[in-house]
Every structure is written in C-alpha cells, then in structure tokens.
Amino acid sequence: xxxxxxxxxxxxxxxxxxxxxxxxxxxxxxxxxxxxxxxxxxxxxxxxxxxxxxxxxxxxxxxxxxxxxxxxxxxxxxxxxxxxxxxxxxxxxxxxxxxxxxxxxxxxxxxxxxxxxxxxxxxxxxxxxxxxxxxxxxxxxxxxxxxxxxxxxxxxxxxxxxxxxxxxxxxxxxxxxxxxxxxxxxxxxxxxxxxxxxxxxxxxxxxxxxxxxxxxxxxxxxxxxxxxxxxxxxxxxxxxxxxxxxxxxxxxxxxxxxxxxxxxxxxxxxxxxxxxxxxxxxxxxxxxxxxxxxxxxxxxxxxxxxxxxxxxxxxxxxxxxxxxxxxxxxxxxxxxxxxxxxxxxxxxxxxxxxxxxxxxxxxxxxxxxxxxxxxxxxxxxxxxxxxxxxxxxxxxxxxxxxxxxxxxxxxxxxxxxxxxxxxxxxxxxxx
Amino acid sequence: xxxxxxxxxxxxxxxxxxxxxxxxxxxxxxxxxxxxxxxxxxxxxxxxxxxxxxxxxxxxxxxxxxxxxxxxxxxxxxxxxxxxxxxxxxxxxxxxxxxxxxxxxxxxxxxxxxxxxxxxxxxxxxxxxxxxxxxxxxxxxxxxxxxxxxxxxxxxxxxxxxxxxxxxxxxxxxxxxxxxxxxxxxxxxxxxxxxxxxxxxxxxxxxxxxxxxxxxxxxxxxxxxxxxxxxxxxxxxxxxxxxxxxxxxxxxxxxxxxxxxxxxxxxxxxxxxxxxxxxxxxxxxxxxxxxxxxxxxxxxxxxxxxxxxxxxxxxxxxxxxxxxxxxxxxxxxxxxxxxxxxxx
Numbered sequence: 001x002x003x004x005x006x007x008x009x010x011x012x013x014x015x016x017x018x019x020x021x022x023x024x025x026x027x028x029x030x031x032x033x034x035x036x037x038x039x040x041x042x043x044x045x046x047x048x049x050x051x052x053x054x055x056x057x058x059x060x061x062x063x064x065x066x067x068x069x070x071x072x073x074x075x076x077x078x079x080x081x082x083x084x085x086x087x088x089x090x091x092x093x094x095x096x097x098x099x100x101x102x103x104x105x106x107x108x109x110x111x112x113x114x115x116x117x118x119x120x121x122x123x124x125x126x127x128x129x130x131x132x133x134x135x136x137x138x139x140x141x142x143x144x145x146x147x148x149x150x151x152x153x154x155x156x157x158x159x160x161x162x163x164x165x166x167x168x169x170x171x172x173x174x175x176x177x178x179x180x181x182x183x184x185x186x187x188x189x190x191x192x193x194x195x196x197x198x199x200x201x202x203x204x205x206x207x208x209x210x211x212x213x214x215x216x217x218x219x220x221x222x223x224x225x226x227x228x229x230x231x232x233x234x235x236x237x238x239x240x241x242x243x244x245x246x247x248x249x250x251x252x253x254x255x256x257x258x259x260x261x262x263x264x265x266x267x268x269x270x271x272x273x274x275x276x277x278x279x280x281x282x283x284x285x286x287x288x289x290x291x292x293x294x295x296x297x298x299x300x301x302x303x304x305x306x307x308x309x310x311x312x313x314x315x316x317x318x319x320x321x322x323x324x325x326x327x328x329x330x331x332x333x334x335x336x337x338x339x340x341x342x343x344x345x346x347x348x349x350x351x352x353x354x355x356x357x358x359x360x361x362x363x364x365x366x367x368x369x370x371x372x373x374x375x376x377x378x379x380x381x382x383x384x385x386x387x388x389x390x391x392x393x394x395x396x397x398x399x400x401x402x403x404x405x406x407x408x409x410x411x412x413x414x415x416x417x418x419x420x421x422x423x424x425x426x427x428x429x430x431x
Numbered sequence: 432x433x434x435x436x437x438x439x440x441x442x443x444x445x446x447x448x449x450x451x452x453x454x455x456x457x458x459x460x461x462x463x464x465x466x467x468x469x470x471x472x473x474x475x476x477x478x479x480x481x482x483x484x485x486x487x488x489x490x491x492x493x494x495x496x497x498x499x500x501x502x503x504x505x506x507x508x509x510x511x512x513x514x515x516x517x518x519x520x521x522x523x524x525x526x527x528x529x530x531x532x533x534x535x536x537x538x539x540x541x542x543x544x545x546x547x548x549x550x551x552x553x554x555x556x557x558x559x560x561x562x563x564x565x566x567x568x569x570x571x572x573x574x575x576x577x578x579x580x581x582x583x584x585x586x587x588x589x590x591x592x593x594x595x596x597x598x599x600x601x602x603x604x605x606x607x608x609x610x611x612x613x614x615x616x617x618x619x620x621x622x623x624x625x626x627x628x629x630x631x632x633x634x635x636x637x638x639x640x641x642x643x644x645x646x647x648x649x650x651x652x653x654x655x656x657x658x659x660x661x662x663x664x665x666x667x668x669x670x671x672x673x674x675x676x677x678x679x680x681x682x683x684x685x686x687x688x689x690x691x692x693x694x695x696x697x698x699x700x701x702x703x704x705x706x707x708x709x710x711x712x713x714x715x716x717x718x719x720x721x722x723x724x725x726x727x728x729x730x731x732x733x734x735x736x737x738x739x740x741x742x743x744x745x746x747x748x749x750x751x752x753x754x755x756x757x758x759x760x761x762x763x764x765x766x767x768x769x770x771x772x773x774x775x
Contacts, residue, residue: 201654202654202655203654203655203658205653205654206653206654206655206656206658206659208567209566209587209588209589209590209591209626209629210566210588210590212653212654214654278451278567278570279566279567279570279571320543323543323544323545323575324543324544324545324565324571325544325563325565325567325568325570325571325588326565326566326567326571327566327567327588328565
C-alpha cells in the first residue's frame with residue numbers, strides 16, 4: 001500500500017499508551033513516519049493531503065513488540081519465510097518481531113544478520129530484530145564474535161535451548177557479553193533432565209507413558225545462570241518461563257536487585273498439561289504445558305511484575321511436523337494470530353487491566369530488547385496497532401495468515417480483533 | 432457473559448478424548464487402551480473370550496466368524512509372542528492375516544508412518560493390529576485410518592497394551608472369580624516404562640478391584656503414580672502382604688545403563704520374587720508375568736515354574752481374549768448375538 005498522502009490522521013480512537021500512562025480518547029497525527037501530534041479527540045483537522053482512519057470505538061496502542069518469534073528463514077523455508085511471517089505479524093498488530101539465533105545457518109556471524117535484515121526490508125512489513133548466538137554454532141564450546149554480531153544489529157545474545165554444559169564457558173560468555181553491555185537471553189533448560197521429554201513430568205506423562213520434563217530442568221538452569229549473573233554482572237533475560245518455581249526464582253533475583261527480566265509465552269497462560277488430553281500434538285510445546293497451579297502462578301507473576309513481558313513464542317510448522325505419534329511430532333505453536341487475543345483474554349480472566357496487558361507486549365518487551373519502540377509519544381516512530389476490543393471471532397485455518405497452521409486454539413472464540421496496523425507511518429493493513 | 436472467550440467442546444475441534452474407541456452406538460470400534468472404557472465393555476470382552484476358550488480346546492480350532500475379513504499385523508517393533516497369538520487368534524476366526532514387520536530403519540528412509548498406513552490401507556483390509564515404540568502411536572493411527580478400519584493396540588511405547596491387560600484380567604477371573612472387589616493385586620517392578628502395568632491398573636480399577644498396589648524403587652515409578660489409583664510400596668514384603676495376585680514385570684537390561692538401578696543382583700535381592708517372599712502373600716495367591724521372564728532377575732525359577740504360577744495359562748488365554756476383541760471390534764459376536772451389522 002503506497003502512501004501518496006503527506007500525513008495520516010487517526011481520529012477519535014481510545015489511545016492506550018502504558019509507557020506514558022495515557023488512557024483516553026485522542027487524535028493522532030503522523031507524518032514522515034513519525035508521530036507529530038497527539039491531541040484531544042476531534043481536534044486535529046484533516047486537509048486534502050491527509051489519509052484519515054476513523055478509530056471511533058476502536059483501541060489504539062503502540063505496535064506490538066513480540067520478543068520471541070521463529071520465522072524459519074534462513075533454513076526452514078518449507079515451514080515459513082520472513083516474508084510470509086512478517087505479513088502475518090502485520091495483520092496481527094505486531095510491528096516488531098525478535099528472531100532467536102537457532103536458524104540454519106545459525107546467527108553466529110554478521111552475514112546471517114545482514115541476510116535476515118535484507119529479507120525483512122524486502123518484505124516491508126513488520127520489523128525484524130535478531131538475537132545473535134552466544135556460542136559459535138550454538139554448540140556451547142566457543143564464544144561467538146559477540147561484538148561483531150552486536151555491530152551488525154543483534155539486540156542481544158542467546159544459546160536458545162542448546163546446552164552449555166561447561167559452567168566455566170557459560171560464565172565467560174556472560175562476562176564477555178557484560179563487557180559490552182550486551183544482554184543475554186536465556187531459555188532455561190538443564191538438558192540432562194529434559195532430553196527426550198515431550199510433556200510435563202506429571203499426571204499426563206504418567207498416564208500416557210510419555211517421557212516427562214521435570215520442573216527442575218527449568219529451575220536448575222535458572223539457578224545456575226543467576227549465580228553467574230551475580231558474579232559477572234551481565235544483564236540477563238529469562239524467556240519462556242513455564243513453572244511456578246521458575247517465576248519464584250526470578251522474583252527472588254529481582255528482590256536481590258540482580259539485572260534480570262523474564263517473559264512467558266501467551267499459551268502458557270491459557271493451557272495446561274490437561275489440554276494434551278489423548279495425545280493432542282498441537283499442544284506439544286517446549287517448555288511443556290504444566291499444571292493449573294503453574295498457570296495461576298505465571299498469571300500472578302505477570303500481574304505483580306515478576307514477568308515483564310508476554311511473547312508469542314511463534315513456531316510455525318508445515319502439517320507434516322504434527323503428523324506422527326505425540327513425542328515424534330515437532331514442538332511449537334503457530335502463535336502470531338492468537339498473540340493479542342490471548343493476552344486480551346487475560347483482562348477477562350484476571351485482575352490485569354487492558355493497559356497492564358498491553359504494556360507486557362509493547363513498552364516492556366521493547367525495553368527488554370533495548371529498542372526504541374512500544375510507545376506513542378510525539379516524535380516517536382509511528383508503529384501502531386488499532387483493534388476492536390469487542391469484535392467476536394473464531395479462529396480457523398483460514399483466519400491464520402502465517403504459513404504455520406499448527407495451533408491448539410482452532411475453534412476457540414476470541415474477543416478483540418486487529419483492524420489497522422501502521423508501521424513507520426504507513427498504513428500497511430486494514431481489515 | 433463474564434467471559435466471552437471460550438474453549439470449544441472437544442467434539443467441535445474434532446478432538447476425540449477417549450471415546451474414539453467407541454462407535455456411535457457405543458460399541459467397541461478400536462481397542463487402544465483400557466482407560467476410559469466402562470466395566471460393561473471390559474466384562475463383555477472377558478465373557479466373549481470365555482466363549483472362545485472351548486474353540487481353542489477343540490481338535491478343529493476354527494470358527495468362521497471373520498471369514499472374508501483381512502487383518503494386518505503391523506509391527507514396528509520386534510515381537511514374537513504377541514504377534515503369534517494375534518495371528519493365531521485371527522486364523523482361528525477364519526480371517527486372512529498379513530504380517531508386516533517394519534523396522535524403524537525402513538520408516539526412517541523417509542516414508543512417514545502416515546505413508547506406510549495409506550499404502551497398506553489401499554490393500555483393502557479391515558483391521559490393523561499395531562505395535563509401535565512411540566506412546567500414542569495407536570491413537571495416532573486410529574485417528575488417521577479410513578473409517579471402516581478397526582485398530583487394535585498391541586503395545587505402544589510405555590503407554591498401553593490393552594489386550595495383555597485383558598488376558599491378565601481373564602486369568603485373574605478364572606482363578607479368583609468374578610468379584611474383583613475383595614482382591615488385592617500387587618504389580619511389582621518397572622512401572623515407569625511398562626505399558627502393561629498402565630493398562631492393568633486402568634482395567635483393575637474399572638473392574639473395581641479392592642486394592643491395587645505397585646511395588647518398586649522410586650526410580651522405576653512415574654511421577655504422581657498414585658493419581659492412577661494405586662497404593663505405592665517400596666518394600667516388597669510389605670507390598671505383597673496378603674496379596675491375592677502378584678504380577679511381576681520384566682526388567683529390561685538397559686535400566687542399568689540409565690542409572691535407574693545399580694545391578695541385577697541388588698534388584699533381585701530387593702524385589703525378586705522368591706518362594707520365601709511369596710509366603711507373605713495369601714496361601715492361594717497366583718503369580719503372573721506378561722513374559723518373557725528373566726529368571727533370577729525379577730523372579731526365581733522355582734516360582735516361575737511352581738504351582739502358584741499361571742504364566743503359561745496367561746499365554747493360552749491370550750488367544751481367546753484377542754479373538755474376543757477382534758470379533759467385537761469387527762462388529763460380530765459369537766453365538767449369533769449380532770448387534771446389527773458391522774460398524775458404520
């Protein structure tokens with residue numbers, strides 16, 4: 001959608017901008033990709049060069065910032081591409097995605113970062129930022145060229161779920177990252193305890209005869225990392241928490257003023273091991289769905305600030321990936337389309353306000369990534385999500401724009417639908 | 432409405448829960464697990480099996496109940512005894528039997544399980560008897576076969592082995608009578624990896640067994656095993672005290688490699704069934720084992736071959752029980768007790 005207008009005006013929308021504590025009806029003026037004015041409702045007058053969005057009865061928030069989404073490119077283009085997923089993300093109100101380094105090739109050298117940046121620029125939809133590999137090839141043996149990766153644009157470093165068995169290497173990786181003020185992104189997993197597992201080590205594992213992943217796989221990894229965070233001073237983000245105990249460890253670390261943050265995937269706030277029922281492979285995710293008690297604890301941790309952000313943990317697959325006996329299927333949920341709806345659902349089921357929830361997917365996640373996004377101030381880049389809080393809809397395969405149709409939420413009724421998405425001041429999607 | 436975002440019912444998203452085993456009329460269509468089936472269905476299996484035991488004792492061991500039906504034994508995991516009893520059961524019912532052994536290396540050549548299924552399905556068969564090393568494989572197959580095909584689970588990973596469990600129930604009923612309510616049944620050994628134990632536990636509880644016990648060290652018990660409705664013991668003597676039935680499970684050699692146990696010797700010392708230990712059980716207690724037995728590892732030879740052992744009876748009852756499940760799932764019963772044609 002090329003923009004021949006000099007300015008874009010969004011009128012009479014309910015603006016929610018948690019970073020600036022704004023929750024009111026307002027008009028917004030955008031030109032040259034930036035927000036140039038935010039004023040009282042019905043006060044900005046359009047001229048003939050203005051494109052106008054009537055946002056009456058709609059909610060306006062900063063464009064969503066998803067701090068973990070797999071786009072599958074490079075390496076697994078049969079599942080999805082940067083183009084397919086950035087277009088899907090735009091339609092889901094997500095204006096920035098953060099891509100972890102476990103692509104093929106791994107993001108452990110600047111050329112891969114440049115490739116991804118180029119593909120994202122060509123797609124010209126949602127923005128893509130990357131994490132670089134913490135160790136070369138994610139093999140856990142040698143440090144990656146972290147500084148070069150940072151210069152190429154990586155917003156942080158991660159070893160994903162690939163093990164770094166040697167604690168000395170982990171400590172040195174943290175210390176080296178801390179040297180340059182780079183944040184490390186940890187997906188806590190003690191490999192020896194989780195290897196071969198596909199579900200929570202609990203009632204469902206016992207009943208179905210599936211190998212379980214105990215909570216200790218998460219808590220041991222968090223504990224080890226926290227000790228090394230304390231020693232090295234590295235700033236650490238713990239992603240995809242799945243357990244009450246894991247959240248408790250993060251809460252304690254925050255009490256001790258350690259430089260840590262955490263996120264949880266949206267599906268962990270809505271599903272438990274019981275949803276696996278009789279081998280529903282759509283619910284095969286890693287870390288696994290755990291118990292109702294864990295779900296409640298994770299929701300509380302979101303509410304009390306222990307968990308800073310909610311991510312989609314988007315992992316699109318082709319249909320073959322889920323066509324096998326449960327443990328042999330590939331883990332992951334295609335989650336862009338359900339990211340906002342699942343988070344909005346929290347406002348109905350918990351004490352969280354809509355502003356609280358939006359904060360977890362805008363300014364908080366942008367802070368974690370260290371990028372200027374996630375807020376709507378005058379002079380900030382105009383990345384905007386506009387949605388109808390009241391619209392009811394049902395998720396089906398046709399409503400999924402991602403190449404991955406793998407989701408346990410097919411058939412669910414949601415409330416809240418994205419109507420417009422603005423990126424760099426351009427109206428890139430209208431429903 | 433407080434909460435507008437709703438989960439659909441299982442039926443709406445096409446997810447089966449456990450009822451995939453029953454057809455619309457409530458009759459057994461697939462036999463994948465003993466879990467989720469009522470005592471009426473399990474009892475029907477036992478009663479039907481009872482009617483087949485005389486077939487097996489006749490000199491001409493054949494009835495024409497499944498003439499014209501094709502049964503495919505689809506084994507992705509090696510097995511001699513189970514496959515043989517399924518084959519015999521099918522042949523005694525006059526069905527045509529095809530044995531297909533698929534090593535995992537063949538499927539890892541790129542052909543998926545679904546491809547394999549569709550190829551065999553194209554040969555127009557009526558039933559798959561499936562053994563696979565993955566838990567849930569039988570459910571997966573039942574969810575993906577043509578609607579006219581029945582699936583019998585002959586063992587999937589650590590999940591279920593329902594025909595073995597039912598032949599064990601049959602053996603118990605033959606020896607202890609129809610009322611399971613006052614029975615104490617102790618299952619000893621590697622519960623964690625045992626599909627047989629899981630299926631036994633569900634069946635015993637469905638049949639209202641008074642006291643179902645599991646006896647094992649903590650490394651061989653799954654998390655929260657109590658949630659399956661069993662009493663847990665780590666001490667063999669205490670566990671088999673006053674038991675009516677003692678079921679010993681096979682201990683795989685590889686359990687020593689995974690640091691689950693220190694040695695076979697120590698295991699036998701603590702959990703092996705000896706004549707001395709058996710004194711703690713009731714004087715008329717029976718000893719069972721799904722086989723193949725490891726003499727001197729989980730059970731002493733003189734117990735395995737002794738007067739309390741019903742291990743060989745289990746094998747022969749296995750044929751009758753599998754005949755029962757085959758006739759029930761293919762929609763026909765013996766003694767002209769037809770329920771109105773084959774399932775949908």
